[in-house]
Amino acid sequence: MFDSLTAQRLLALFAAGWLLFDYPLLGLWDRDGTLLGVPVFPLALFAVWGLLIVALALLAEGSGRD
Amino acid sequence: MLSTPLVVAACFAYLLLLFGVAYWADWRARQGRSVIGNAWVYALSMAVYCTAWTYFGSVGRAASSGVWFLPIYLGPTLAMVLAWMVLRKMVRIAHSYRITSIADFIASRHGKSRLLAGLVTVITVIGIVPYMALQLKAVASGYHVLAGPPGGGAVTAVAWWRDSTLYVALALAGFTMVFGTRHLDTTERHEGMVAAIALEAAVKLLAFVAVGIFVTWGLFAGPGDLFARAQAVPELERLLRLDQGQGFAYEQWFALTLLSMLSVLFLPRQFQVMVVENVDERHIRRASWAFPLYLLLINLFVLPIALGGLLQPGSTTAQAETFVLSLPLAAGHHTLALFAFVGGLSAATGMVIVEAIAVSTMVCNDLVMPWLLRTRRFGARSAVDLTGTLLGLRRAAIVGMLLLGYLYFRLAGEAYALVSIGLISFAAVAQFAPAMLGGIYWKGGTRNGALAGLMAGFALWAYTLMLPSIAKSGWLPDDFLLHGPFGIELLKPERLLALGTMDNLTHSLFWSLLVNAGAYLAVSLWRRPSGAEASQALMFVDVFHRARRPAHGVAPALQGSASDPVFWRGRANVEDLLSLAGRFLGRERARRLFEDFARSVGADRVDRIPADAQLVQFVETHLAGAIGSVSARAMVGAVVEEEPLGLDDVMRILEETSQLRAYSQALEEKSRSLEQATAELRAANLQLKSLDRLKDDFMSSVTHELRTPLTSIRALAELMRDDPAMDDAQRGKFVEIVVAETERLSRLVNQVLDMAKIESGHGEWHSTDVDLRELVTQAVQTTVEMIRERGAEVFVDMPAQLATLRADKDRLMQVLLNLLSNAAKFVPREGGRIDVRMRASATGVTVEVQDNGPGVPEHQRSLIFEKFRRGGDATDRPTGTGLGLPISRRIVEHFGGSLWLRAEPGQGACFGFDLPWNAGAAGGESRVD
Numbered sequence: 001m002f003d004s005l006t007a008q009r010l011l012a013l014f015a016a017g018w019l020l021f022d023y024p025l026l027g028l029w030d031r032d033g034t035l036l037g038v039p040v041f042p043l044a045l046f047a048v049w050g051l052l053i054v055a056l057a058l059l060a061e062g063s064g065r066d
Numbered sequence: 067m068l069s070t071p072l073v074v075a076a077c078f079a080y081l082l083l084l085f086g087v088a089y090w091a092d093w094r095a096r097q098g099r100s101v102i103g104n105a106w107v108y109a110l111s112m113a114v115y116c117t118a119w120t121y122f123g124s125v126g127r128a129a130s131s132g133v134w135f136l137p138i139y140l141g142p143t144l145a146m147v148l149a150w151m152v153l154r155k156m157v158r159i160a161h162s163y164r165i166t167s168i169a170d171f172i173a174s175r176h177g178k179s180r181l182l183a184g185l186v187t188v189i190t191v192i193g194i195v196p197y198m199a200l201q202l203k204a205v206a207s208g209y210h211v212l213a214g215p216p217g218g219g220a221v222t223a224v225a226w227w228r229d230s231t232l233y234v235a236l237a238l239a240g241f242t243m244v245f246g247t248r249h250l251d252t253t254e255r256h257e258g259m260v261a262a263i264a265l266e267a268a269v270k271l272l273a274f275v276a277v278g279i280f281v282t283w284g285l286f287a288g289p290g291d292l293f294a295r296a297q298a299v300p301e302l303e304r305l306l307r308l309d310q311g312q313g314f315a316y317e318q319w320f321a322l323t324l325l326s327m328l329s330v331l332f333l334p335r336q337f338q339v340m341v342v343e344n345v346d347e348r349h350i351r352r353a354s355w356a357f358p359l360y361l362l363l364i365n366l367f368v369l370p371i372a373l374g375g376l377l378q379p380g381s382t383t384a385q386a387e388t389f390v391l392s393l394p395l396a397a398g399h400h401t402l403a404l405f406a407f408v409g410g411l412s413a414a415t416g417m418v419i420v421e422a423i424a425v426s427t428m429v430c431n432d433l434v435m436p437w438l439l440r441t442r443r444f445g446a447r448s449a450v451d452l453t454g455t456l457l458g459l460r461r462a463a464i465v466g467m468l469l470l471g472y473l474y475f476r477l478a479g480e481a482y483a484l485v486s487i488g489l490i491s492f493a494a495v496a497q498f499a500p501a502m503l504g505g506i507y508w509k510g511g512t513r514n515g516a517l518a519g520l521m522a523g524f525a526l527w528a529y530t531l532m533l534p535s536i537a538k539s540g541w542l543p544d545d546f547l548l549h550g551p552f553g554i555e556l557l558k559p560e561r562l563l564a565l566g567t568m569d570n571l572t573h574s575l576f577w578s579l580l581v582n583a584g585a586y587l588a589v590s591l592w593r594r595p596s597g598a599e600a601s602q603a604l605m606f607v608d609v610f611h612r613a614r615r616p617a618h619g620v621a622p623a624l625q626g627s628a629s630d631p632v633f634w635r636g637r638a639n640v641e642d643l644l645s646l647a648g649r650f651l652g653r654e655r656a657r658r659l660f661e662d663f664a665r666s667v668g669a670d671r672v673d674r675i676p677a678d679a680q681l682v683q684f685v686e687t688h689l690a691g692a693i694g695s696v697s698a699r700a701m702v703g704a705v706v707e708e709e710p711l712g713l714d715d716v717m718r719i720l721e722e723t724s725q726l727r728a729y730s731q732a733l734e735e736k737s738r739s740l741e742q743a744t745a746e747l748r749a750a751n752l753q754l755k756s757l758d759r760l761k762d763d764f765m766s767s768v769t770h771e772l773r774t775p776l777t778s779i780r781a782l783a784e785l786m787r788d789d790p791a792m793d794d795a796q797r798g799k800f801v802e803i804v805v806a807e808t809e810r811l812s813r814l815v816n817q818v819l820d821m822a823k824i825e826s827g828h829g830e831w832h833s834t835d836v837d838l839r840e841l842v843t844q845a846v847q848t849t850v851e852m853i854r855e856r857g858a859e860v861f862v863d864m865p866a867q868l869a870t871l872r873a874d875k876d877r878l879m880q881v882l883l884n885l886l887s888n889a890a891k892f893v894p895r896e897g898g899r900i901d902v903r904m905r906a907s908a909t910g911v912t913v914e915v916q917d918n919g920p921g922v923p924e925h926q927r928s929l930i931f932e933k934f935r936r937g938g939d940a941t942d943r944p945t946g947t948g949l950g951l952p953i954s955r956r957i958v959e960h961f962g963g964s965l966w967l968r969a970e971p972g973q974g975a976c977f978g979f980d981l982p983w984n985a986g987a988a989g990g991e992s993r994v995d
Binding site for chain 2: 013014017023026027034039045049050053060
């Protein structure tokens with residue numbers, strides 16, 4: 001069940017998500033300044049989250065049935 | 067400030083709408099046009115994860131600690147990344163074995179243990195009660211903000227019979243009963259409830275986003291303005307940063323993410339909507355990203371609302387949980403405030419309804435029923451119809467759950483923020499993770515292991531999290547919190563063994579999960595699993611190898627094939643099993659089920675069904691849907707005579723089935739290869755037939771071609787024989803013709819032989835390095851005289867240099883001569899012109915010979931490459947054997963190239979061929995003598 005390519009891609013995405021949302025990569029965005037009026041840190045959190053969802057959607061909808 | 071009747075009326079109108087939707091969905095389901103058979107509805111129903119905690123609590127959390135409201139939603143997002151593997155497996159298992167609750171799942175996996183089912187149920191009930199209380203608290207305080215006196219006292223400060231929260235709880239209980247327990251279904255599917263939950267998900271998202279937009283663009287001039295003003299205030303600026311001025315508690319961040327990741331899978335309501343109510347496994351694909359997207363959207367405006375609220379003069383962090391209501395209200399937008407409250411009510415009722423239904427199923431099937439069925443009155447040999455009792459039990463369980471929730475709210479509600487209450491529940495259901503995940507991926511887990519793990523984990527959870535929460539509310543002396551029980555510092559509930567400096571949640575999660583997983587592993591490994599444990603482990607862990615995807619509405623047992631193992635041995639009686647099923651499913655339904663089963667096994671009447679292991683399993687699976695697998699096992703076990711299975715028996719049955727499967731696979735393989743061989747033979751036969759016909763055509767063409775010169779030779783010879791007086795000049799002319807015709811004959815015979823040799827693969831090929839430039843020059847020199855005789859000229863255009871290619875020089879010469887002489891035959895009498903062009907490319911060489919003759923008519927273009935077809939009309943057809951082009955084509959193809967004709971009207975004909983550079987290698991059948 002973890003053998004198919006889709007499954008391995010999902011596992012990789014999971015690992016990437018876990019790393020991005022935890023120590024120490026989370027600290028990457030803790031900076032001064034704003035982008036389009038929004039402070040960088042919350043903006044980056046939501047942006048990374050959104051990208052993760054986009055990648056997940058592409059994987060889930062795009063890959064062939066297994 | 068809104069009037070009380072208005073708020074109450076709005077709430078009831080909304081609940082009525084929900085009920086209408088549920089009723090409509092149920093009605094549609096009965097018509098066979100389900101509204102929930104849709105991936106979007108499935109994804110929306112998952113959003114029952116977002117409760118009043120999200121709706122009100124997140125803003126409160128954000129107001130006090132910034133981005134810390136997020137891990138609770140990042141965890142589920144990460145969990146959904148793995149949904150296609152983990153959730154799909156849970157769905158497949160639950161549907162294959164008719165499992166309707168977490169307690170049933172864990173108990174069924176570990177040998178259908180009654181004790182285990184009861185334990186999981188008790189943990190769930192105790193663990194979920196704070197969560198129920200949270201919803202009641204949120205609705206009550208929301209109502210208080212909206213309709214209560216301004217600056218009024220605490221919500222719980224009135225006597226219980228005047229407390230509106232109690233009536234909220236009772237109303238919700240009534241509503242839940244109507245939703246969830248109107249009738250009994252063996253699959254525990256509630257289409258109407260799911261439709262209503264999906265609607266609620268949409269309402270709460272819309273309401274929250276509406277408030278977010280109002281705060282961001284109504285109270286402020288957009289996000290830029292809002293954040294700029296927040297950053298000007300030092301306390302608020304702090305909220306927008308990671309560490310908020312102090313060290314960032316990464317371990318707590320990690321713990322919250324992990325906790326919410328486990329909760330989204332193991333909360334009873336999530337299990338209900340994601341696993342039990344799942345209609346089609348494929349919906350998981352869409353939901354796995356749509357549900358995280360929902361979470362993102364509903365969290366988008368949490369920070370703006372929190373900051374916007376805190377920026378209002380006079381507001382404090384303590385009020386932040388009701389900012390969603392108080393901000394529109396303060397600005398005079400009463401309709402928006404009411405809509406926001408309805409959104410909050412959606413969040414709370416959705417959670418309460420699904421949670422109460424899920425927990426009531428558990429209490430009834432896994433706690434009360436097994437005990438009830440042991441009594442004489444309801445036991446296996448009794449004939450009492452239990453369908454009514456089942457429904458009554460569930461209704462009582464729903465009321466009980468909500469009253470317990472109210473009790474906790476009265477006891478501890480005021481001391482804690484919404485989020486903290488919810489986290490206590492999360493930590494409780496996280497205890498199911500080792501037994502659940504271990505159960506579906508590891509075959510070694512045993513009943514005792516699961517019992518030990520759950521008990522240890524639950525005990526530690528209660529000691530390190532639940533007990534302190536009650537103590538902090540003032541209902542217990544908090545002495546033991548500060549100094550440990552009996553003054554033993556090492557046993558302090560929030561700092562066991564004085565380890566580390568974790569916050570109380572992380573501390574509790576760490577210890578309880580560590581001990582839980584440790585005990586599960588250690589005790590499971592202590593002893594070999596029993597037969598029942600091993601067989602259930604196999605069914606669960608290998609579910610993707612055994613059970614096929616169950617089609618909706620078809621009983622799994624009806625789909626099973628003979629090669630699925632059935633771990634049962636003994637003697638049964640169809641009559642007994644039928645009456646047993648009738649007691650729990652209703653007589654009529656049971657009879658229909660048995661008739662279906664009879665058809666599937668090929669028996670014409672119910673009493674002709676062979677009372678074998680398959681039937682027993684069929685009945686047990688269906689009973690499991692109604693009363694849980696534990697009780698179903700006990701009931702079936704009581705009416706049939708069964709032999710206990712040992713581990714060795716299980717292994718033997720498994721081996722037999724896998725052998726059976728291997729045999730049938732081998733058989734399938736054989737018949738497949740046989741079919742393939744037949745098809746190949748048929749194709750070969752067809753090809754042979756067509757070759758035979760070609761050969762006949764060829765023979766008749768050859769004889770025809772031979773006859774023409776022979777006829778003329780014979781006629782001339784007879785003329786000369788019969789007329790001895792013929793003058794010498796005439797005779798000499800005749801002899802010339804005879805010789806020419808004989809030459810033509812032998813040329814024809816040679817070419818036929820040549821063709822036959824090439825076609826049969828016996829041609830002789832002498833590959834050498836050929837300089838094509840030299841070859842073309844030579845060919846033109848050979849034919850230039852003949853071309854000049856026909857009044858035409860040759861123009862050669864070649865690259866200055868050309869690499870050699872490996873081919874048979876004489877054969878290529880033959881091709882070139884053939885093309886040149888063909889061209890010469892068709893050029894006009896005057897002004898004839900033949901162009902020979904050569905082009906080299908990376909892949910090979912192209913040579914083309916173009917004339918300015920009449921060209922090849924469209925209908926002849928494909929024919930001229932066939933044998934004995936010659937260009938031109940029958941009247942002015944030039945002499946030739948009709949074999950030149952076919953032979954040339956074979957030669958070029960032998961070297962891996964192709965011979966083609968490019969004809970443009972009015973431009974003459976252009977024959978040419980391409981040869982790849984590695985031409986010699988392509989000639990696989992070349993023989994070098």
